[in-house]
Amino acid sequence: MEAHALHKSYGSTTVLDGLDLAIDRGTVFALLGSNGAGKTTTVRILSTLTSPDGGRATVAGHDVVRESRAVRAAISVTGQNAAVDELLTAEENLRMVGRLWRLGAAGAWRRADELIERFDLADVRSRRVRTFSGGMRRKVDLAMSLVGDPQVLFLDEPTTGLDPRSRQSVWSVISDLVADDVTVVLTTQYLEEAERLADRVAVMDGGRVIAEGTVDALKRQVGTEQVELVLASSADLDRAARALDVAANLTEGGHLSVASDGTAAHVRHLLNTLERHGVDVATIRLHRPSLDDVFLTLTGSSTGSSTVDRAEEVA
């Protein structure tokens, strides 16, 4: 899947401003960004729901504009709103989609049964979706997206608004998909979600990708692990800074941060050194850069995302 220089504006507001993406088959790719960064628009263009104003994109080897039908035959989309018929039962929803995927009546029944089993919906299969919790509804929604065995699955904020337990269960469903060689493109505001699911992450801001890579690579981009030392007094702080020669890293409130590879040996060495110099260390903390740090570092300086915000709401 590839996107090249995608542009999209609504009125005078630019939502996508030269977006480039390349996503490998059979991987989970996360588009990470705050509200209005252009994630949803990207998914809508790649899933043929919206045409780009400029640039081009191919999904499963087909152009999203010129060969939209071929693209549609290869993909499934689960949007932000659960796209289910609330007045229909879980199995009726699944069978309807099965018919639309040309599985025939018997085929649609069979496929619905398989997915009901797989998503653990047997107890509620003949209940109307209206009576379901948010998490269950999302499961039915996901199951509907898998009826046609898509090569590519788009998930637009799959766990937004779910409680922690439902989130876990949706995550485990998505993890299982990878084993089936499905390419998953998911958008999320939750760094934890990207970290948990994605092989690669693209951080979006202001309608373009501002960083892209594996979770680890992105973290390295921000910095290494740090050992944070909380010292008993300011005299200890001075002594420690001299001993370790890290005056520049002094932080307020009796804290001292030292770059570290995070191994026990290094921490032991550090503490031994400090003890030799008579430094009284109260507590220590290991600080590993999280995707939050990556995200905040990368987007911290950029401006103008708030104007894009409104445009996406209108869209």
Added chain:
Amino acid sequence: MRDALEPGWVVSDSLTMIGRSLRLSIRNLDALITAVVLPVMLMLLFVYVFGGAIDTGTEYVNYVVPGIVLLCTGFGSATTAVSVAADVEEGIVDRFRSMAISRSAVLTGHVVASVVRNAFSTLVVVLVAVAVGFRPDAGLLPWLGAVGVLLLWVLAITWVSVCFGLLAGSAEAANGMTFTVLFLPYVSSAFVPVETMPSWMRPVAEHQPITPVIETVRGFLLGTPTGTTAWLALAWTVGLLVIAFVAATVLFGRRTAG
């Protein structure tokens, strides 16, 4: 831009969607009951409460039934507009659009279900009417004529409702827009002859689609002369149908793109 879809699949997709919309209609019991019970109540109200005071030259029940049937289509159109708006609003249309299926099938489903719902509520109204003394004096052909005119009207008003559903941003707004369709019968010859209205209102009542449609149905069922009204009714309904169909197609394309 879009590769063609085999006609066989268009039929298959449409059937699936018709099944969906019919099933949703049956499940949406409140709307179904409203669409049937309210017109029946209104009919009884008019026949037993106001009817005695209204002189139409015939048994009032015979006069009012065609009007009530048209009123019925107004209630039915609210259901259609609301379900179309809900589909667009809730994102299920996006699911359908992201599949390699016939694009028009969703709307076909709504329209066919609407016609079936209206046929059902009309049948109930006519049966209750017969129970309270409705005695049309018509042979088979005039009956077929009346049914034909009504079907055409239902189809036209359904497409108008689809437009409302697509124009409205939400199900609630769509419901509000159908007020126009609900109100039209009152300013027509549905309940009282147009001649009894104040002179300034008469042109409004005479030059809106409901009056000729009602008069044509009356003509067929009661044997009153229809004259040019039948052609007028035909022109109104076919005109409305064509305009609403084209508008709905354009709106559907626009509402679900971009």
